[in-house]
Amino acid sequence: MKIGVNCGHTVSGQPGCGAVGLIDESKETREVGKRLIEILRKAGHTVVDCTNDYAKSTSENLAEIVRMANAQPLDLFVSIHFNSGGGKGSEVFTYGGQRHAEAVAACEKLHALGFVNRGVKDGSDLYVIHRTAAKSMLVEVCFVDTASDVDLYHKLGAQRVAEAISEAITGGHSEGSGEMTQTQYEELKQEIGKLNL
Numbered sequence: 543m544k545i546g547v548n549c550g551h552t553v554s555g556q557p558g559c560g561a562v563g564l565i566d567e568s569k570e571t572r573e574v575g576k577r578l579i580e581i582l583r584k585a586g587h588t589v590v591d592c593t594n595d596y597a598k599s600t601s602e603n604l605a606e607i608v609r610m611a612n613a614q615p616l617d618l619f620v621s622i623h624f625n626s627g628g629g630k631g632s633e634v635f636t637y638g639g640q641r642h643a644e645a646v647a648a649c650e651k652l653h654a655l656g657f658v659n660r661g662v663k664d665g666s667d668l669y670v671i672h673r674t675a676a677k678s679m680l681v682e683v684c685f686v687d688t689a690s691d692v693d694l695y696h697k698l699g700a701q702r703v704a705e706a707i708s709e710a711i712t713g714g715h716s717e718g719s720g721e722m723t724q725t726q727y728e729e730l731k732q733e734i735g736k737l738n739l
């Protein structure tokens with residue numbers, strides 16, 4: 543699969559940065575998102591990092607994310623966020639609230655870790671959902687300002703959250719099992735080159 547991953551918002555304290563509660567959304571979107579990118583790449587998937595750290599405004603940040611996502615065809619675009627406003631649990635936004643397999647699975651996998659499943663919701667008004675050309679989803683992992691969510695998130699760690707989202711995206715499968723990844727192919731070509739045949 544070719545997947546676009548966005549660690550939501552700019553970095554902390556910048557225009558376009560995320561919510562701050564008991565934890566800092568901008569920091570945690572990167573903790574989870576960068577691990578997600580690594581896990582997907584190790585499984586042989588092609589990942590385009592659509593993260594924008596610095597922007598003059600929220601709208602510039604969003605436009606830059608969408609520009610990176612739409613620069614090539616993608617099978618899926620995923621944006622990682624954390625919620626705020628005192629709710630509990632995880633939710634996933636899609637265009638028109640479509641319950642595509644990856645979105646439903648993301649809710650279920652996060653629920654399996656212990657978060658309340660708030661379900662798949664209509665994210666048609668979210669810029670990164672309606673402006674990206676690929677099938678898209680925005681994952682709100684949990685609430686930055688709800689103590690029980692933050693406690694659970696800390697107990698699990700960003701790695702397990704990233705693994706859960708990765709499983710939701712890929713169904714736990716590596717890219718083309720039995721086939722070589724581009725990297726493996728390049729490495730093999732180099733090895734053969736060294737043999738001076």
Ligand SMILES: [Zn+2]
Nearest residue numbers: 550560623624
């Ligand atoms: Zn956010």
